[in-house]
Amino acid sequence: MTMEGTYPWGDHRRFNSYNGYFQRQFGGRVQKISIDAGFSCPNRDGKISTGGCTFCSNAAFNPSYCKPEKSVRQQIEEGIGFHKRRYRRASQYLAYFQPYSNTYKPIEELKRIYGAALEVPEITGLVIGTRPDLIDEDILEMLVDIQKTHYVILEYGIESVYDATLKHVNRGHDFATAKHAIELTHSHGIPCGGHFIFGLPGETKAMLLDAADIISGLPLTTVKFHQLQIFKDTAMAKEYEAHREDFHLFALDEYIDFVIDFAERLNPDIVIERFAGEVPPRFLVSEPWMKLRYDAVLNRIEKRMEERDTFQGRLYRK
16 A cells, blocks of 8 residues: 555555546546447357357346347437436446457448447447457557547457467467457557456366466456356356366355455556456356345455455565
8 A cells, every 4th residue: 555545546445446447537437338239259150160159148248228229329328328327426428339249340330330339429438349359450540540539448358368268168269369469459559458257167266366467467457357157058058067067166255255366466557347247147057146236246355355454466576
């Protein structure tokens, strides 16, 4: 902590929080509005594979207003209406292109889709979720141009730093591809996020904690962590039913201590957007954590950090 009693990121929370990041960037609360613009994925349409990642179930994360048959503007307006009722303090919004691979169209079509979102006055910027093998110089230069007037962040699904795991889950790219995409994005001055899953088959706690050191060395702005959850009607659900002995699904208290151990080793400059995932229980084969909402899980994590008198980056070494 600093002499003023705050942590290196400038506030009193024991981790570099997403809310704090937005406060520093925008001076207040900013809410993401999910958009399904009808993108596909090369891991599903045959370019790489037709099976997709074994864990993938995008339907589990899509809000009810988020439907590709609606226009981008309609989804944003309905999303703003929804969030204004739920979060009255939000006055600025980010258009979050979430399901599947949101750079997987010709660049002129990307300009049209992103432009439709930016025409909505309340939209402050774009959050674009995609794969690290679907980025190139032309797309990045387009985003650099958008950055002149709006905030932009690219969020890559990385999932694991281990190639054997990525192959096992049929990810369709290796970790070197993810590392290159992150470094290329950073070189263009565009903020970059990474999504990771804790508990994929074959990965031990020791491996996952070692991953903190690898992730800390990447020029990431934000990270999002999810505990492994087994979704219905996925290839992983079939694997789980056939070979449960190959899976270790974290119990809640065990996970809380694990993610704190992980955060202690994580670069304090990296913003933690989420420590865990939350989906409606109806989508799950695996047992949900007592049906707790994410905010309740986060409260337990922060309380445990206080009990342990620890914070993000306490054990970080450059």
